[in-house]
Amino acid sequence: MEFVVHLRSAVSLLGRFPALAGVDLDVAPGEIVLVQGPNGAGKSTLLRTCAGLLPVVAGTAEVLGHDLVVDRRTVRRRVGLLGHATGLYDDLTVADNVHFWARAAGAAPADAEAAIDRAGLAGRLHDVQVARLSAGQRRRTALAVLLARRPELWLLDEPHAGLDVDGRELVDELVKGAAAAGATVLLASHDLDRATALAHRSVTISGGTIVSGAPADVAATTAATAAAAEVAHVS
Numbered sequence: 001m002e003f004v005v006h007l008r009s010a011v012s013l014l015g016r017f018p019a020l021a022g023v024d025l026d027v028a029p030g031e032i033v034l035v036q037g038p039n040g041a042g043k044s045t046l047l048r049t050c051a052g053l054l055p056v057v058a059g060t061a062e063v064l065g066h067d068l069v070v071d072r073r074t075v076r077r078r079v080g081l082l083g084h085a086t087g088l089y090d091d092l093t094v095a096d097n098v099h100f101w102a103r104a105a106g107a108a109p110a111d112a113e114a115a116i117d118r119a120g121l122a123g124r125l126h127d128v129q130v131a132r133l134s135a136g137q138r139r140r141t142a143l144a145v146l147l148a149r150r151p152e153l154w155l156l157d158e159p160h161a162g163l164d165v166d167g168r169e170l171v172d173e174l175v176k177g178a179a180a181a182g183a184t185v186l187l188a189s190h191d192l193d194r195a196t197a198l199a200h201r202s203v204t205i206s207g208g209t210i211v212s213g214a215p216a217d218v219a220a221t222t223a224a225t226a227a228a229a230e231v232a233h234v235s
Helices: 043-050 074-078 094-104 109-118 135-149 165-180 192-198 215-234
Strands: 005-014 017-027 032-036 056-063 079-082 153-157 184-188 201-206 209-212
Touching: 005 043, 017 043, 017 056, 032 043, 032 165, 032 192, 043 056, 043 079, 043 153, 043 184, 074 079, 079 135, 094 109, 094 135, 109 135, 135 165, 153 165, 165 184, 165 192
Parallel strands: 017 209, 032 184, 032 201, 079 153, 153 184
Antiparallel strands: 005 017, 005 056, 201 209
């Protein structure tokens, strides 16, 4: 099986600190995997490493077939990271931000407009500067950017944070839709009830290593996911 994420004894540093201290993780195509663990466990570092934003200094790290030890840049156009920082430009409008980042990923203007509408930002918020948005509206704009880029791997760090009920439900719908369309989702969250309901399986990280949810679990989970998808297709 060719995994979307394949890590073996992967080590990533924040400064000199090993925020990932030898992680083993396999994520199969189409999976939604919840990453849970306490604050400072390495969840955000894991997602940023998979996004190609942090160097892997030891071990094996492959994402979408790219060796992150050798080349981290190539994978970036194929993944989408929703982190604590939105990466939005305050002096640009909602639409300008979404179009800018969509264009950088090779997406069409129509994809950007469709994402703006799907995120509930069309109409009065379309041409509003990001600096004037509420925290929840900024989060929706970041979601629209992610959606417009159509990544093959979604990396979501506390995606429900700062959102109202409708916004949290939107996140759930987008995650389910992404997986149904063939994308893979790696989701870090403290909202365990909601995230567990979304995920096919979960792994727990502590002290920079995966302490439960071993790679050996992937084959059975993938088979069950494929069977469920086949039943849904037939029905």
